[in-house]
Amino acid sequence: MEIVKDQYVVKYDSENSTVVCSGSFRLTGPEYTDVAEILNAAADAKPEVLNLDLTGLEFLNSSGINTLSKFVIRLRKHKATQVNVKGNSEFAWQKKSLANFQKLLPGLVLEFD
Amino acid sequence: MPQPALEAEVSPEKLQAELAALRQQVEDLEQDKIDLETLLEMTTEHSDTVEEELHGKAEEAVRESERRLRLIVEATPVSIVISRRVDGIIVYANAMAGPLVGLTTEELVGRKATDFFHDPTQMQQLLAMIKDQGKVDHFEAQLKVSTGDLIWGDCSLRTLDFNDEPSLLGAWHNITHLKQMNAAASRFVPNEYLGFLKKQSIVDIDLGDHIIGDMTIMFSDIRSFTTVSENMSAKENFEFVNKYLGWVSPVIRNHRGFVVKYLGDGIHAIFPESADDALRSCIEQLRSLNDYNAKSEQLGLPPIKLGIGLNTGRIMVGMVGESSRLQGDAFSDHVNLTARLEGLTKYYSVSLIISVATKERLEDLSKYHIRFLDKVQVKGKTKALDLYEVYDADPDHFLALKKATQQEYEEAMNCYYARDFTEAQTKLFRVLQANPKDKVAWRHLMTATECIENGVPEGWTGVTVMTKK
Numbered sequence: 001m002e003i004v005k006d007q008y009v010v011k012y013d014s015e016n017s018t019v020v021c022s023g024s025f026r027l028t029g030p031e032y033t034d035v036a037e038i039l040n041a042a043a044d045a046k047p048e049v050l051n052l053d054l055t056g057l058e059f060l061n062s063s064g065i066n067t068l069s070k071f072v073i074r075l076r077k078h079k080a081t082q083v084n085v086k087g088n089s090e091f092a093w094q095k096k097s098l099a100n101f102q103k104l105l106p107g108l109v110l111e112f113d
Numbered sequence: 114m115p116q117p118a119l120e121a122e123v124s125p126e127k128l129q130a131e132l133a134a135l136r137q138q139v140e141d142l143e144q145d146k147i148d149l150e151t152l153l154e155m156t157t158e159h160s161d162t163v164e165e166e167l168h169g170k171a172e173e174a175v176r177e178s179e180r181r182l183r184l185i186v187e188a189t190p191v192s193i194v195i196s197r198r199v200d201g202i203i204v205y206a207n208a209m210a211g212p213l214v215g216l217t218t219e220e221l222v223g224r225k226a227t228d229f230f231h232d233p234t235q236m237q238q239l240l241a242m243i244k245d246q247g248k249v250d251h252f253e254a255q256l257k258v259s260t261g262d263l264i265w266g267d268c269s270l271r272t273l274d275f276n277d278e279p280s281l282l283g284a285w286h287n288i289t290h291l292k293q294m295n296a297a298a299s300r301f302v303p304n305e306y307l308g309f310l311k312k313q314s315i316v317d318i319d320l321g322d323h324i325i326g327d328m329t330i331m332f333s334d335i336r337s338f339t340t341v342s343e344n345m346s347a348k349e350n351f352e353f354v355n356k357y358l359g360w361v362s363p364v365i366r367n368h369r370g371f372v373v374k375y376l377g378d379g380i381h382a383i384f385p386e387s388a389d390d391a392l393r394s395c396i397e398q399l400r401s402l403n404d405y406n407a408k409s410e411q412l413g414l415p416p417i418k419l420g421i422g423l424n425t426g427r428i429m430v431g432m433v434g435e436s437s438r439l440q441g442d443a444f445s446d447h448v449n450l451t452a453r454l455e456g457l458t459k460y461y462s463v464s465l466i467i468s469v470a471t472k473e474r475l476e477d478l479s480k481y482h483i484r485f486l487d488k489v490q491v492k493g494k495t496k497a498l499d500l501y502e503v504y505d506a507d508p509d510h511f512l513a514l515k516k517a518t519q520q521e522y523e524e525a526m527n528c529y530y531a532r533d534f535t536e537a538q539t540k541l542f543r544v545l546q547a548n549p550k551d552k553v554a555w556r557h558l559m560t561a562t563e564c565i566e567n568g569v570p571e572g573w574t575g576v577t578v579m580t581k582k
Binding site: 059060061062065066069070073092093096097100103104 | 148151152154155156158159160162163166
């Protein structure tokens, strides 16, 4: 499953249980429905390990962080899944905002390039 | 109501289970509440982070664009000055601006822009243009520099707010050298020539540029120059010719004429507008020569005599030569003929000869003193031409005598062409009795006498045929 737009890309690779979000997300709340659909599908597959690759995520607006946070909550509710998030320290905001995912899911592993 | 009975039926196990379910629900709700709070916190924090980051980036972008703009303004070879509109005080000047007026940039800032205008009305003109059009493009203004010298600047103005104050941005370019070059060039190709060829600048002049039209042509020459110059050194000769040309050229210009070329001590000029311009100019040249000669006489110097020929006709004026060496010139048979007329002044001992073509184009003949001169076939021509003498610039007593005898003289010429040579002779005698120095009358008298003594050949028309130039 994937969404490929000029500004951003969301890809879910079910074989490797990897979700990639890259580019610049400047969508409004309702526009995130399609993105959330892919994320939900990834979470609901309940893999043992799920990788969230955000190394190419340049920009994310508030509705975007909200969508990703809900995805993390959904994964927490499934309990069984180990979540690994990969960030990119070049994008300064990621350091602060991605760390907050651990408040929602203390077992989440966060790594920066 | 069966309520008590039902309550009684609920088993402790079921109650336990319900309690557990309720506890779980409360726990879930609490978790949801925590999640929501966390979400809110996260989102807000994220917003702040991103906002801060964007703001920083925007500020950096502004700083970068300002830095870039300043770099451009400082590196540009144009002088840029910003002055406040309220008082004209210069609040910014780039590195080129100070040197334009012989100051450092630091010295320039704080001065009044108006202080640098040589002509204060030019500043007012600029402000009026700003008021009307909101901008000024390529205005040529004269500026006073710190040394007191004057320079020419090409100036463009725009309005802008600088440090929140309504200001004027001026871009100045020093065009003094260009002006000087133009002035120097105009000494070789006069501005009248440019206008005549419908060209803006000497840069636009090309080989072969020309204009064709009906114009009056003038050739003039100092009659006695060889005699005068014999006793002068080369340097004195140069000075004499330049003095003479410098004095006579404005008399041509002032009558809407321009010099096509200088021919040693001679001048070839053109009057594109009217034959009257040409004639008035020639009379003025001759009259002022009389004044010059009066002064020379007092100094014991020989007088200068001028011979001028005027003719009108269709000619072509333009640029000849080769692409790297141009010269203005005029062509046509009329030009050659005019040069011949100038030559004939010596033959007839008159100062100004005009062709019939010029005479016919004069607006009011009564304004001048014009007398028939001769029917002439000049060298190289097959057709005869009526020529006239203009004696307006003759000394007063001579002019009066010519005027008094003009009727008799012209009657004599009519008799002559009617082959009544005896009557012509009688009348010319009378003219010469009154004015013995009338050399033209003498010449005709001699011709008439010859016709009486030797008779005339068949086909005689009375035309004087010139076999020499």
